[in-house]
Amino acid sequence: MKSDSITAFKRELDRYLGKTGLQDYGEKAGDWGYSLTCIFLTFLHTHMIAATAEGKRQRKPSKKLLESTEDYDQLFIPKKKLKPGFDPLHQVCFIPDFVILDIVFDYKHIRLLYLFSITENSERKRHRKPTKKLLESTGDFDQFVPKKKFKRDLYHSFKSDIQPDSADEINDLDPFLSTSRKSQMERGGGAAKKENVCQLCEKPGELLLCEGQCCGAFHLKCLGLTKMPEGKFNCSECTTGFHTCFVCRQNGEDVKRCLMPLCGKFYHMECIEKYPTSVALNKGFRCSLHVCLSCHACNPTNPRATKGRMMRCVRCPVAYHANDNCLAAGCVVLASNSIICTNHFTARRGCRHHGHVNVSWCFVCSEGGSLLCCESCPAAFHRECLNIEMPAGKWYCNDCKAGKKPRYKDIIWVKLGRYRWWPAEVCHPKNVPTNIQKMKHEIGEFPVRFFGSNDYFWTYQARVFSYMEGDKGSKDKTCKGLNSIFKKALQEAAERFEELKAQKETRQAQEEKRNEKKPPPYKHIKVNKAVGKVQIFTADLSEISRCNCKPTDENPCGQDSECLNRMLMYECHPAVCPAGEKCQNQCFTKRQYPEVEILKTPGRGWGLCCKGDIKKGQFVNEYVGEVIDEEECYSRIKYAQEHDICNFYMLTLDKDRIIDAGPKGNYSRFMNHSCKPNCETQKWTVNGDTRVGLFALCEILSGSELTFNYHLECLGTGKTACKCGAPNCSGYLGVQPKNAPTSADMKKKPPIPRKRKQQSELVKDHEEECFRCGDSGQLVICKKPGCPKVYHADCLNLNKRPAGKWECPWHQCDVCGKEAISFCELCPSSFCMDHREGALFISKLDGRLSCNEHDPCGPIPLEPGEIREIMPSPNKLVLHALQPLDSTLIRHFVIDGPW
Numbered sequence: 001m002k003s004d005s006i007t008a009f010k011r012e013l014d015r016y017l018g019k020t021g022l023q024d025y026g027e028k029a030g031d032w033g034y035s036l037t038c039i040f041l042t043f044l045h046t047h048m049i050a051a052t053a054e055g056k057r058q059r060k061p062s063k064k065l066l067e068s069t070e071d072y073d074q075l076f077i078p079k080k081k082l083k084p085g086f087d088p089l090h091q092v093c094f095i096p097d098f099v100i101l102d103i104v105f106d107y108k109h110i111r112l113l114y115l116f117s118i119t120e121n122s123e124r125k126r127h128r129k130p131t132k133k134l135l136e137s138t139g140d141f142d143q144f145v146p147k148k149k150f151k152r153d154l155y156h157s158f159k160s161d162i163q164p165d166s167a168d169e170i171n172d173l174d175p176f177l178s179t180s181r182k183s184q185m186e187r188g189g190g191a192a193k194k195e196n197v198c199q200l201c202e203k204p205g206e207l208l209l210c211e212g213q214c215c216g217a218f219h220l221k222c223l224g225l226t227k228m229p230e231g232k233f234n235c236s237e238c239t240t241g242f243h244t245c246f247v248c249r250q251n252g253e254d255v256k257r258c259l260m261p262l263c264g265k266f267y268h269m270e271c272i273e274k275y276p277t278s279v280a281l282n283k284g285f286r287c288s289l290h291v292c293l294s295c296h297a298c299n300p301t302n303p304r305a306t307k308g309r310m311m312r313c314v315r316c317p318v319a320y321h322a323n324d325n326c327l328a329a330g331c332v333v334l335a336s337n338s339i340i341c342t343n344h345f346t347a348r349r350g351c352r353h354h355g356h357v358n359v360s361w362c363f364v365c366s367e368g369g370s371l372l373c374c375e376s377c378p379a380a381f382h383r384e385c386l387n388i389e390m391p392a393g394k395w396y397c398n399d400c401k402a403g404k405k406p407r408y409k410d411i412i413w414v415k416l417g418r419y420r421w422w423p424a425e426v427c428h429p430k431n432v433p434t435n436i437q438k439m440k441h442e443i444g445e446f447p448v449r450f451f452g453s454n455d456y457f458w459t460y461q462a463r464v465f466s467y468m469e470g471d472k473g474s475k476d477k478t479c480k481g482l483n484s485i486f487k488k489a490l491q492e493a494a495e496r497f498e499e500l501k502a503q504k505e506t507r508q509a510q511e512e513k514r515n516e517k518k519p520p521p522y523k524h525i526k527v528n529k530a531v532g533k534v535q536i537f538t539a540d541l542s543e544i545s546r547c548n549c550k551p552t553d554e555n556p557c558g559q560d561s562e563c564l565n566r567m568l569m570y571e572c573h574p575a576v577c578p579a580g581e582k583c584q585n586q587c588f589t590k591r592q593y594p595e596v597e598i599l600k601t602p603g604r605g606w607g608l609c610c611k612g613d614i615k616k617g618q619f620v621n622e623y624v625g626e627v628i629d630e631e632e633c634y635s636r637i638k639y640a641q642e643h644d645i646c647n648f649y650m651l652t653l654d655k656d657r658i659i660d661a662g663p664k665g666n667y668s669r670f671m672n673h674s675c676k677p678n679c680e681t682q683k684w685t686v687n688g689d690t691r692v693g694l695f696a697l698c699e700i701l702s703g704s705e706l707t708f709n710y711h712l713e714c715l716g717t718g719k720t721a722c723k724c725g726a727p728n729c730s731g732y733l734g735v736q737p738k739n740a741p742t743s744a745d746m747k748k749k750p751p752i753p754r755k756r757k758q759q760s761e762l763v764k765d766h767e768e769e770c771f772r773c774g775d776s777g778q779l780v781i782c783k784k785p786g787c788p789k790v791y792h793a794d795c796l797n798l799n800k801r802p803a804g805k806w807e808c809p810w811h812q813c814d815v816c817g818k819e820a821i822s823f824c825e826l827c828p829s830s831f832c833m834d835h836r837e838g839a840l841f842i843s844k845l846d847g848r849l850s851c852n853e854h855d856p857c858g859p860i861p862l863e864p865g866e867i868r869e870i871m872p873s874p875n876k877l878v879l880h881a882l883q884p885l886d887s888t889l890i891r892h893f894v895i896d897g898p899w
Contacts, residue, residue, distance in 0.1 A: 197335050309322045314338050628657070674707035682695055710733060782806065784807045
């Protein structure tokens with residue numbers, strides 16, 4: 001049976017070779033032509049059987065069949081029953097003649113023609129790649145390929161039709177790989193598709209992948225090799241163990257590898273921390289090559305920033321999504337996933353349009369004067385408008401620090417030569433005329449089309465800034481002939497801006513609709529997690545209080561019982577409580593939460609709803625998150641302010657600890673604020689530590705949203721609008737809710753009109769400017785009752801914000817530190833009974849009591865024995881302190897800034 005099948009196959013092959021007039025050539029060449037053709041047709045046949053059989057799933061040839069190339073007849077027998085009338089041998093032979101010609105005479109093009117034939121015969125079926133054994137069995141075919149070639153025009157006529165669009169598609173479609181590509185598949189695995197360019201010359205081609213930690217790709221010539229190395233290949237860095245930092249290009253043992261699989265990049269910690277998209281993980285970090293810089297710069301909390309196919313810079317840890325909406329204009333594309341980003345722009349000497357230009361006005365107040373200029377873009381600011389100290393060395397604006405770059409289709413202002421700032425649109429190089437494409441340009445430059453004149457030019461980031469709605473341009477009229485063109489340019493720019501704005505809003509709406517399907521990502525935890533130096537306390541069993549409940553009681557330690565621990569908000573310990581397993585005062589430990597679900601609420605983001613009825617006083621949930629100290633709290637607030645994050649989940653646990661449920665938490669983090677809530681927060685002592693629980697204030701019906709009052713504490717003068725919709729809504733978070741009238745009050749008679757009292761002047765709790773320097777900002781509040789003074793931590797020479805109940809230096813004598821009784825009205829200088837004489841004077845300017853540091857005209861000394869004492873009146877100041885433990889627990893922090 002075996003020999004008959006082979007004979008029949010050769011007979012059919014002779015018939016086809018005879019038709020093409022090449023039978024004699026095959027006989028002269030020996031049996032290699034038959035062997036080569038038979039092996040190829042054997043492999044082709046196995047795919048065509050699966051492609052023709054309806055409803056049959058493709059199977060790989062078995063290991064035994066792939067190891068032997070002699071048992072051809074077995075490969076013609078399908079593993080499943082074929083359709084009636086199907087003839088495997090003739091089905092294989094019905095192949096266009098040009099396929100057999102190129103198979104016999106040019107093996108190097110077998111893969112392309114093979115793919116074309118498979119597509120012709122089975123468009124709806126997807127073939128599989130050959131296995132490792134078959135690739136090894138075909139690795140030595142190159143020595144059989146004759147030097148003489150035939151009918152090349154016929155091949156080239158089909159080559160253009162099957163060219164893949166990218167290097168990734170070549171990898172996916174190529175069934176017969178060269179030796180080097182085979183090594184990539186065997187040694188690099190998934191990394192073979194990631195590294196498409198050589199790390200040394202930054203050019204694509206046939207690459208050799210390192211099997212060490214770096215996952216690097218190299219050309220043989222770049223490594224100084226003439227042939228593929230036998231066995232495993234490790235580059236010099238992986239061999240020595242000294243890897244190079246991908247940022248500073250310095251090697252050593254203190255570099256660490258990115259934790260993402262197949263990344264292979266090493267960094268110094270101080271180098272990778274400079275990139276805002278890098279994230280610290282449990283035992284390492286995730287480098288910025290795995291986050292789209294454009295998406296992160298627009299919204300750091302956008303989960304899409306880490307998803308999708310990325311295009312990564314081969315010179316620095318910068319990555320963008322592989323689309324024109326995210327890719328920074330001016331990036332040079334090397335391969336389907338490799339680029340050189342705009343950070344590697346190098347200005348040419350003597351080139352005028354490569355010089356850096358800054359605007360002559362402040363981007364905040366639009367006024368001139370002494371400006372602080374960004375080193376990367378044309379932005380300029382007054383130091384006072386940014387409320388910062390004069391920086392030393394180079395300075396970059398917030399947009400440049402965040403990584404914002406001009407992108408394709410952006411409307412911008414461009415400075416070219418002596419012309420005024422002119423509106424233009426960033427164009428993709430493929431969309432500009434050919435002569436513009438051929439103009440000499442550097443990495444980081446991109447073509448722009450000027451409105452009004454439709455001229456093109458290549459420029460870069462340091463000479464452009466974003467167009468804003470309503471921009472009118474410079475009022476300087478440098479040339480009367482250009483005024484009409486400039487007006488036309490402004491009109492075209494405004495129209496194009498509105499068109500692109502509508503397109504962007506449509507994309508954002510679609511993205512928001514996709515994101516609405518699930519809430520923002522966070523890590524779900526069941527108990528509080530300590531961060532840094534914060535501790536979670538655990539009491540000894542001998543220190544835990546014991547109640548008097550009995551297991552024979554109807555509801556031992558229940559809600560309606562007289563359990564002493566429950567009254568004192570102490571949770572019973574299962575090893576101490578007399579009720580034992582029947583104890584009903586262990587809701588925190590046993591996590592006895594009612595069933596809830598997360599839902600999208602109208603106008604207030606995500607919320608939490610109950611799926612069943614909840615009784616009044618019932619335990620709803622525990623507020624769980626990361627337990628941090630006040631220093632870490634302000635650090636996170638500062639980070640949120642710099643990255644435009646306006647969602648906070650911070651709750652005060654005690655004077656030294658705060659719960660942050662932002663990065664980690666449970667379902668309670670989704671509960672919204674309400675001025676008329678149905679839940680309240682209570683502090684309970686559980687196993688010796690303080691924990692916060694949420695309890696129902698009233699009967700809550702199934703499907704109702706669960707809310708509680710945040711008791712927001714604001715730092716600064718900014719306010720956050722409240723959207724709870726309650727009848728007694730105060731309008732702002734942190735403001736005391738109004739007393740909503742009840743239905744019974746509405747039925748009462750109208751009150752008797754009384755004489756209106758004069759409205760007293762509203763006095764603020766604390767001042768808004770630092771008592772030492774007079775500027776606003778992030779201020780430290782004095783906690784002494786009645787004191788309105790606030791300070792900057794820097795003005796007090798403090799390295800960190802003071803924690804707990806802190807009193808300002810205005811209340812201590814400058815000389816001995818005792819309690820002060822005489823105070824300077826212009827600075828924190830103060831003195832006690834023993835040191836006040838001769839220290840304070842009446843100012844000539846305004847008659848106020850001051851020390852000798854403030855009056856330039858000279859002080860008027862007090863008369864002998866005359867003492868003027870200034871004490872802050874507690875009647876005119878509102879005490880700003882926490883309410884009892886069972887009410888004020890939430891401290892959401894809002895800082896003045898661009899929210």
